[in-house]
Amino acid sequence: MEQSNKLAPSEIERLKGFMQSYARFYEQVEDLQNRLEAVENSKSDLLQEIQKVSADLEIIRLEENEYQKTLVAKYGEFHLDLETFEYKPA
Secondary structure, rough: OOOOOOOOOOHHHHHHHHHHHHHHHHHHHHHHHHHHHHHHHHHHHHHHHHHHHHHHHHHHHHHHHHHHHHHHHHHHOOOOOOOOOOOOEE
């Protein structure tokens, strides 16, 4: 009688279990990588938005500085109460 070169059914089942575990882990890793990529894309979008807002803020600062020069030219140096908008000469 010829000896079979096949693993025992219990050994095969154990190896199949390992293979299934690896497949699940690979799926989990792929999912985590996809989620991380989404976070990185979101981060990139947010950084671009921050740059735009910062640029807009700088424009407003320049406009304010120019307006302050106009007011100083009209009223001279002064202190402004930001609650009442009353001013007093400096």
